[in-house]
Amino acid sequence: MAQTAVADIDVIIVGSGAGGAMSAYVLTRAGIRCLMLEAGRDYDPGQEVNMFGTDQDAPLRGVGTPDKPFGYYDATIDGGWEVPGEPYTQATGQDFKWWRSRMLGGRTNHWARHVPRFGPYDFKGFSRDGQGVDWPIDYDTVAPFYDRVEQLIGVCGGPLGLENHPDSPPEILHQPPKPRVPELLIAAAAKSLGIPCVGTHTAVLTRDMPDDAAPRSACYNATDCGRGCNIGAAFQTTTSLLPMAKATGRLKVVTDAMVSRVVLSNERKADGVEYVDRKTGQRHIVRARAVILAASACETARLLLNSKTAAQPNGLANGSGQVGRNLTDTTGAHIEAVIPGLAGRPYYNEFGINFAHMYIPWWLYKAQQAGQLDFPRGYHFEIGGRFGAPGMGQEIWSLPRLYGSDLKRAVRNVKGTTLHLSLRGEMVRNDGCYAEIDPAVTDRFGIPVLKFHWQWTQAEYNQIAHGQRTARAIFSRLGGIVTQPDESPEAAIKAGGEIIHEAGVARMGADPRTSVTDQWHRTWEVPNLRLHDGSVFASNPHKNLTLTIMALAMRSSEHLAAELKTGGLA
């Protein structure tokens, strides 16, 4: 076995996405020398993002295929629901989807960039309703890091003024984009039903952010953020945190490095990691004073489970038995309608910053606490629908049986008439959702793979049913026609993992008997091994989790820097 000597490294960071890149940014600025290992290839949005490529230019007009599930131009490389040579398995009859990418910047190159803060209730769910567990930290602990992360990555949005949806201090957020016609229409209907609709907080710049290493420009309201952003307006680590960390001269990045296990010097101390060069198959071991796993929640759990030793036979740092357990994702459902009153409406640039300028946040906390609902946690709706090229959508399939110039006129008339509401909700952890090592299957590097188990509970189905009723009420108020079948919640709910918000598989806590890390993300058994991704989430609120991953990674990294400087890990 070859060993690579990487001199003068203090911290190894596994993964270059939200948690890994934030760790590198904080640590290198604190004078710490870091080695980052990324399983995918190098990636430079400045050179590789075809911002203005047309659908006509793309194969199959850019629609998704098994090679590129989210479309030809999508900023996902060598990834998707399946990664060639890197399988995962599932329990018989169960359905969990695992989205991965193999590229520098990981999944921050393509994401919704919706960045709500968790609120006070979200950190103390068990105390409120007796379900799940509390986090060992509270909102006030994390709030200063939210402030700093929002400033650092650039977030646009306005004040919220809502229960359990904390506002940002003045001067932090960029100016929100003005709402568009579909959002104003939904907001008016929602208001008439007593449902709030507010401006979305989105990690897209609406003012320039000069920086010597990573200058970023304000959004120009014209192209799809899912392709990546070569002007840096839409946040991804490859145009921001990573070049900023590299500019310190203290970050070395090795790509195509598939980490296979954590290496120990003794049972309570990580010595480094072993990785496989994806191009050559050669195995290397690199060593450092501390190791951060930020490989994405399930990859991090897989690494811990594959790093078992004689003394830790159930997996590294798994004395609690909680590694791989408590797997959660966001619930999802999609309700779509055609609004006849929008037919023939005047055209204008409705692209905006691409993502929803407004959304419907959860609003029934009091009813929930009073026991009036049959599900414990909330959801939000993301609003969709705007002008765009006629595709294979509802309004086109449903056109009258015309041909000729009348058909062309009909197509022009129905443009921009289809709206949709995407439900995103919180599930509470349950014993039926977990990941373990499949003893019978390895990937092309010989690394054992994960086997997923997934079971929704009645609570999630009840939540989806509530959302379906609410969405239909909103569309009905608009004279809309919901054209999809009246599906049962069991049929309407997306598969586990499909919303790509998996979390919880190495949760933090106050008790080493029931958690994997302490509040500083240090694994209880191996204190110089930290977890900086969604794996540590003690709960998974319906609020998208990337902002919180970054805020917590910043907090833990500063703690680690102090520890290293004071010799705490000697």
Next chain:
Amino acid sequence: MISRRDSLRWMMAASASGLLADAAFAQVPANLEPSGASLAQVSPWPVVTLAPITGPGYGTDPDTMNPTAPWPLTLAPAHRRLINTLGDWLLPADDVSRGAGECDIAAFFDEWISAPYPDQQKDRPQLLSLMLWLDAQSRLSGATDFVSSSRIDQQHLIEAVLAYGNVPKAAGDAFGWFRVMTIFGYYSMPDNLAAAGMAPENPIIGDYPGPSDEAMAHLNALLTSLQLEPYA
């Protein structure tokens, strides 16, 4: 994001229901009186058996700066002539924009059904069967194929298949699919989209201005008609 499978399922249901056609867009003028166009003689729907296309796709890391479809095309010239002829019936040249045949919509169909991906492979027999059926049906009227049949016969056949008038259900379904795909392929050409009043967005430097005055006036009128208060 909804899956293509779900999308197609919903849309077939909506389309078959006629709900939207009757209720949502009744203001769209129709040159085709639901004609009850019907065929006197009907050719059976041909079921084709095709060897699967097994070549490579564009892979998981294509050069998106220089997009190319690497798979070979499979349609014969006669197929493409037929598709372009149908394209010009569905979306003809007029004072607004070019015809679909003139835009060589057949090239889009050829790339689509020649692709080695499951969704496209599923569409391939449907298209080939539709073309075989149209030609066979045209021969019942004395023509050698659809393209060489008279304009009157072509129009009658299109109206009948659109109206499911005494045609195999599979033919009506396939033609409905063909019409949607023609619209999709045609309006994904930027010139055609611009001619339809939806020019690709030009960058806006500075604050996003929101809806135009005209767009807001339309919205406010709609809200009034729905007895809704504007969102403050």
